[in-house]
Amino acid sequence: MSAPGDQDSREFKRWIPHDDDESAERRQEFDRLSAQPDVIDFLRGFYQRVDEALAEYQPRCTNRGHCCNFARAGHRLFVTPIEVAAFRRAYADRWLSAEPAAGRCPWQVDGVCTAREFRPLGCRVYFCDPQAQAWQNEFYEARLRELKQFMADQGIQYRYEEWLSALSVFSTAASGSRHPGPAAGSLRPAAIDPSGSSTIQLTVVNNLPARPA
Ligand code: SF4
Incomplete structure (x- = not known):
């Protein structure tokens, strides 16, 4: 995978979508x-099934958490x-x-995910192992459709949100502090992709290739 250059890092830092009101709503x-037992039970079973299916592909993880440093990895x-x-x-x-x-x-x-049991789908499916490139997008799309179907069945609005921005609402909404936000006059990249387009479980920033080389 190409390492992002300075420009990519700047773009990443500019991508800060939530103001206080949005954070509180989210x-x-x-x-x-999270108070709905059905949601938690479903996801526990869903993740277990995903892990079992993934095991059949025997993907290798060798980067020791590089992919969790999104700014550095460029996605x-x-x-x-x-x-x-x-x-x-x-x-x-x-x-x-x-x-x-x-980022x-x-x-x-220290190169290890400390939240493995409930780490999101994208974390489970993404491998920079070149062997994984042949199957992981399709695998991911199929599982994401499952999540969408469950949400539709439960009457939950589907959104596709950037991970750090989503997590950050538990800090900002609680403390009342503000994110710095995008620079005045800059474009405000969308935080949410309601379209359902999802070839991007780990979306690439700017012009980096959509799949790791
Ligand atoms: S939750 Fe996902 S992105 Fe975060 S450390 Fe774990 S595997 Fe990496």
């Missing part, structure tokens, strides 16, 4: 979902609201503040 939604992680909700419920008692501008997931410590 947090309310995540809290509401972003997108998730659904129920994944954020389940993650929050599972780890609320040892919560780590996420800062979108930092890395705080749950990765």
